[in-house]
Amino acid sequence: MNMELSRRSFMKGASAGLAGTTLGSLGFGEIEAAHAASIRPFKLARTKEARSSCPYCAVCCGMLVFSAENKAGKLEVTHIEGDADNPVNRGTLCPKGAGALDYIRAKTRVKNPMYRKPGSNRFEQVTWDFAMERIAKLMKEDRDANFIDKNKDGVTVNRWPTMAFLSGSSCTNETGWITWKVARGLGMLQIENQARI
Numbered sequence: 001m002n003m004e005l006s007r008r009s010f011m012k013g014a015s016a017g018l019a020g021t022t023l024g025s026l027g028f029g030e031i032e033a034a035h036a037a038s039i040r041p042f043k044l045a046r047t048k049e050a051r052s053s054c055p056y057c058a059v060c061c062g063m064l065v066f067s068a069e070n071k072a073g074k075l076e077v078t079h080i081e082g083d084a085d086n087p088v089n090r091g092t093l094c095p096k097g098a099g100a101l102d103y104i105r106a107k108t109r110v111k112n113p114m115y116r117k118p119g120s121n122r123f124e125q126v127t128w129d130f131a132m133e134r135i136a137k138l139m140k141e142d143r144d145a146n147f148i149d150k151n152k153d154g155v156t157v158n159r160w161p162t163m164a165f166l167s168g169s170s171c172t173n174e175t176g177w178i179t180w181k182v183a184r185g186l187g188m189l190q191i192e193n194q195a196r197i
């Protein structure tokens, strides 16, 4: 029997179940039990489900990501499909999103921050702490060197003209609001979003 519960096998099973139930009421209960035992569990029944969004483009389609334990006891993504409850895509995914499992499993996928030292010709893996501290340090140095608090007329402007911020299109409204506040609060003028690129 095919592992997948196709529409056809579901309809077949449903009508057989109805017949079995009717037969059960007539004293043929074992038929119903035999039929129930013959139906294999839905393939996602043992998986954990998580909501996510497609990483590819600005549409930001909703995804359901299913994971199951592998032989080593670690959760591994086994299936991805469109989230029918998401108002953006209502369960659909384009070919790129539908193939996201390959992206997740790709051997070349970068999972850690990579750093190329000044003068080096290769990237090396670093920790998130290292990456965040390095970014913060460089931002502070640049801001200290280039911040403009007043223009030539003495008017307070608080500008940081040498830094720009690019936000991701998958961000929620709330994340976008905080991003805007932080970037503007630091004095950045150039703020852009991936959705417009």
Ligand code: SF4
Pocket: 054, 055, 056, 057, 058, 059, 060, 061, 089, 092, 093, 094, 095, 096, 097, 098
């Ligand atoms: S599924 Fe396709 S349209 Fe939707 S966000 Fe991903 S790449 Fe964009």
